[in-house]
Amino acid sequence: xxxxxxxxxxxxxxxxxxxIAFKNAFAQxxxxxxxxxxxxxxxxxxxxxxxxxxxxxxxPTSGPRYSFSTWYNSKYIKIGAVAVLFIGLxxxxxxxxxxxxxxxxxxxxxxxxxxxxxxxxxMAEYGNYVLPENSLTAIKVKNVMRRLIYAAQHYxxxxxxxxxxxxxxxxxxxxxxxxxxxxxxxxxxxxxxxxNAFVIGDGKVFVFRSILPLCANDDGLATVLxxxxxxxxxxxxxxxxxxxxxxxTLNLITYSMFGSSNLGNLIVSLGLERPSSREMETxxxxxxxxxxxxxxxxxxxxxGFWSRMIEFEKRNGGSVPEFISTxxxxxxxxxxxxxxxxxxxxxxxxxxxxxxxxxxNNMSFF
Numbered sequence: 001x002x003x004x005x006x007x008x009x010x011x012x013x014x015x016x017x018x019x020i021a022f023k024n025a026f027a028q029x030x031x032x033x034x035x036x037x038x039x040x041x042x043x044x045x046x047x048x049x050x051x052x053x054x055x056x057x058x059x060p061t062s063g064p065r066y067s068f069s070t071w072y073n074s075k076y077i078k079i080g081a082v083a084v085l086f087i088g089l090x091x092x093x094x095x096x097x098x099x100x101x102x103x104x105x106x107x108x109x110x111x112x113x114x115x116x117x118x119x120x121x122x123m124a125e126y127g128n129y130v131l132p133e134n135s136l137t138a139i140k141v142k143n144v145m146r147r148l149i150y151a152a153q154h155y156x157x158x159x160x161x162x163x164x165x166x167x168x169x170x171x172x173x174x175x176x177x178x179x180x181x182x183x184x185x186x187x188x189x190x191x192x193x194x195x196n197a198f199v200i201g202d203g204k205v206f207v208f209r210s211i212l213p214l215c216a217n218d219d220g221l222a223t224v225l226x227x228x229x230x231x232x233x234x235x236x237x238x239x240x241x242x243x244x245x246x247x248x249t250l251n252l253i254t255y256s257m258f259g260s261s262n263l264g265n266l267i268v269s270l271g272l273e274r275p276s277s278r279e280m281e282t283x284x285x286x287x288x289x290x291x292x293x294x295x296x297x298x299x300x301x302x303x304g305f306w307s308r309m310i311e312f313e314k315r316n317g318g319s320v321p322e323f324i325s326t327x328x329x330x331x332x333x334x335x336x337x338x339x340x341x342x343x344x345x346x347x348x349x350x351x352x353x354x355x356x357x358x359x360x361n362n363m364s365f366f
Contacts, residue, residue: 106238115201131184151295175203199228219301226288277326296353299344306334
């Protein structure tokens, strides 16, 4: 026999007075003290669990049992559900350019704080290998990035034709071009070649030197930088932080169901997190292509970068399968960009980039 004691002292049957006169005397004393609940102990009308209950292996539990429906029908649960629904409906935003609707609960200052911490961490690791600002490579990267920033600040909506600042589209501040910090990291000199580039909050741009041969020219570099700028414009960091608590909750639920955190993590990761990440990467590709077209870079050169990336991956052992990756495959990205070329040409025309002389300005090589 297993038994449980409540936090309040319990009177067993042997301790309860059976004398009627004593009961009446105690009742008078009870009212003098203003203690109403004590009568329930002696009269057997207990509304709270102030008694010992017994659980038998071969029988039912003594005393009333707590009903799940009591919790489920609680007014607090209903109030909480209404509050969550209200917050959700009032924080649905549209991503720039694509107009995709998504839930955004992460404030801008949190994104900026994360960006500042990331910037300090990156500079601590790579600061000694940042190329001087007056180097030819750094100047070329800055010129491309500044054209993209200007184009994003003067973007023409293809549906309305109106000019808009994509940085202010989601109520975030627009950083002047001169305040952006653009760094080129010489990972080749570090003997740690990792072809990559990224943009973090408050206008911080990092380009690894080893990616420049894959870019081949300014159009290729614009393909890479505009993609990273697309992440910044769409606030994908904030979107990921918004979804993170939901993923954690689902992990806990799957753990309670299967008794294994590994299985739950695998289900949530492959079923939700990674598909969502690939969707954001595809969206950044599209935003980037539209922005680089508005900056008068040649959008038809964008697929060529991914063709070169495919060859690079083959030389270095291939890539992981797409369904377990956080990014779409290079072949899929190449295909997507080719399908978006007509819209990109239309965007370039709206920005006044139709003259051939503007195309020749993009023919610098590294």
